[in-house]
Every structure is written in structure tokens, then in C-alpha cells.
Amino acid sequence: MSDILSQLDAVLAERKDADPDSSYVASLYARGLDAILKKVGEEACETVMAAKDGDSDHLVYEVADLWFHTMILLAQQNLSSDAVLQELARRFGLSGLEEKASRTT
Numbered sequence: 001m002s003d004i005l006s007q008l009d010a011v012l013a014e015r016k017d018a019d020p021d022s023s024y025v026a027s028l029y030a031r032g033l034d035a036i037l038k039k040v041g042e043e044a045c046e047t048v049m050a051a052k053d054g055d056s057d058h059l060v061y062e063v064a065d066l067w068f069h070t071m072i073l074l075a076q077q078n079l080s081s082d083a084v085l086q087e088l089a090r091r092f093g094l095s096g097l098e099e100k101a102s103r104t105t
């Protein structure tokens with residue numbers, strides 16, 4: 001299923017050259033970083049509210065919106081979901097409690 005992330009990454013990269021009037025993603029790029037960050041913040045709040053509702057379909061819908069907008073943020077910063085997947089892979093199997101205890105700062 002992570003294939004959809006790489007397919008979407010490819011679309012998000014293509015949209016950098018697209019007409020903002022013909023693409024939602026291109027319109028967000030055109031509005032700039034602050035507009036993208038505002039959408040990420042809104043979608044994070046909507047995710048919290050959906051979780052509190054206890055409606056699992058609604059929660060999945062809102063998390064999809066949040067992932068989508070964070071992927072736009074990564075693309076705008078010349079990154080992709082692959083960097084995040086690699087970071088999660090690096091952490092895999094590393095206990096969060098042990099990692100916290102090993103921090104020097």
C-alpha cells in the first residue's frame with residue numbers, strides 16, 4: 001500500500017509546473033508555505049476532533065487529509081514521503097523509552 005505514497009509523491013512533484021487554476025495542489029504551492037502550514041494545522045485539529053467523535057470512518061478520512069497536506073508540505077520543501085518512511089524504518093524496533101533514555105540533551 002505504500003506504493004500509493006510514491007505515486008502521490010510523483011503527482012505532487014509534477015504539480016510544481018501546473019497551472020494553479022487547474023490543480024488544488026498547484027494552487028496551494030502558489031499560495032506559499034504559510035498557506036500550506038495553515039492547512040496542515042487545520043487538518044491536525046480536524047483529526048483530533050474526529051478522534052474525539054469516536055467515528056472511525058471520519059477519523060480515517062481526516063487522517064488521510066492530514067497525511068495528504070503533510071505530503072504537500074514535504075514536496076514544497078523538496079522532500080518526499082520516502083524520507084519519512086526511511087526515518088520510520090530507521091526507528092523500527094527501537095524502543096521509544098530506550099531512545100528517550102539514551103538522549104544526551
Ligand SMILES: N=c1c2ncn([C@@H]3O[C@H](COP(=O)(O)OP(=O)(O)OP(=O)(O)O)[C@@H](O)[C@H]3O)c2ncn1[C@@H]1O[C@H](COP(=O)(O)O)[C@@H](O)[C@H]1O
Nearest residue numbers: 008011012015018022023024025026027039042064065068
Ligand atoms: N488526495 C487528494 C486530496 N485530499 C484532499 N484534497 C482536497 O483538499 C482540499 C482541502 O480539503 P478541505 O476538507 O479542507 O476542504 P475545504 O475546506 O473546501 O478547503 P479550503 O477551502 O480550506 O482549501 C479539498 O479541495 C479536497 O478535495 C485532495 N486533493 C487532491 N488529492 C490528490 O492529489 C492529486 C492531485 O490533485 P490536483 O492537484 O487537484 O489535481 C489528486 O489526483 C489526488 O490523488
